[in-house]
Amino acid sequence: MLQQLIGAALLAASGLAFASCPQHYVEGRAPEIRNERLAKSTQELCYKVFGIMHSGVTRTPLWSAEHLTAHNLAAASGLSRENSFHPEPRLPRQQRAELADYARSGFDRGHMAPNGDMPDRESQQQSFSLANMVPQDSDNNRHLWSSIEQAVRKMAKKEGALYVLTGPAFIGSELQKVGNVLVPTHLYKVVYSPRQRAGAAWFVANAGDAKPEVLSIAQLESRIGINLLPSLPAAQKEVMLRLPKMKAGKRKG
Template identity: 70%
Template sequence: MGLIQRSLLAVMLAAGVCTSAAAGNCPLHYVDGRMPEIQNSRMQAATTELCYDVFGVMHSGITRTPLWSAEHLTADHLESAKTLSRENSFHPETRLPASSRAELSDYARSGYDRGHMAPNGDMPDRNSQHQSFTLANMVPQDGENNRHLWAGIEAVVRKQASKEGELYVLTGPAFLGSDLRKIGNVLVPSHLYKVVYSPRQRAGVAFFVENRATSDYALLSIAQLEAKIGINLMPSLSAAQKETVLRLPNVKLRKSKGGK
């Protein structure tokens, strides 16, 4: 099992559900149109692919969070996003059965933020902004982490995408270790990751952070992150490309009230 949390996998097996998502329905959000491949079959239990205008989600009905959210992040989208004020519209994902989805009540008074994986600040119009507030795109995230370190990581990624013209981005939770907890029916991740790949430079990098109040983050190669979480995140890339690390500016902690 490696670092994948054993009790989580036991719950998946006990669930007896294996509605794995079919072949990718939203290929534009992925490098070469290829969706990540879950390497541990137990993690495929109760997964559903959800496609939105400018991002895609692989949702787990066991954790009731995304396993990842995927974006083809472009400079044009970011330029449009700058003109939008934030309008909070958190909502459950009604395309998912009630038995598999997060509800607003799960997060209420939990002490955790509803942390965007595909950020509101990347959304180019009101419709995609509303879509980003689905709970299928959220994980329980430490509030200090979300508002400061994570907001800084999102800002660095947006700056790089504006500079290069486009990036492919995968963002998700990791459930590692032996001390996981739930809020309501939603599993709280131990870590968060954000993978950035530049087609122009043919290089990528992964931010990897603990889900707690911290200013520390690790920069990993794509290959290193894949080994940690048990997912082939960008299956069209060669082994050499997954080891080639993209250089990004240092992350500065934001003073904002929340991640975008």
């Protein structure tokens, strides 16, 4: 215990802060934002089985984080879905998404920490906070992205536990809005196996006909301007975890 306290003090002195809800992150350390534009008006929010970093600029999460266990997934498998989308009361009104932002937008309210991962009613209700949502192409959300979420659950059951980071990417200068919420150009899902000490990510355009890319953690970090797993040395971020192959989404029309 004393060694842990000393270690925490040394990390704090070096400017490396732990997350407010460290149980959701590898070695208790949340991602670090490198892109100054993303760092404005951020607020960490902790929930029962996931944590997020919310952006008051985009009015979306920048990431969700889960320590996804086989035990929780076994509980989740017996839970029926109850939709309860709601604005996040802990956020200032001028920085949060509202139900009206998504109404008649043509976009789904896309979960970052998925409802299908939630082991109980309290966690499920928390997952429907708009702070955990991004405007997502409906075909993307219901087909390709759903397949990725199912693949991660299958992996977690096999591995016993995984750390998962999910979030949007906003690439380019011409970004679309629905209401006051920015629409991401891409989505990512990072999977890290502590057993194999390896990780990888899917990177997907926010479109119905998107073709998923598989990237190393290092490659994804360079694209989105976030140090996603700061507790890992650079060399380990290049060690690729084998991810299931995903088919491209269906082209509209």
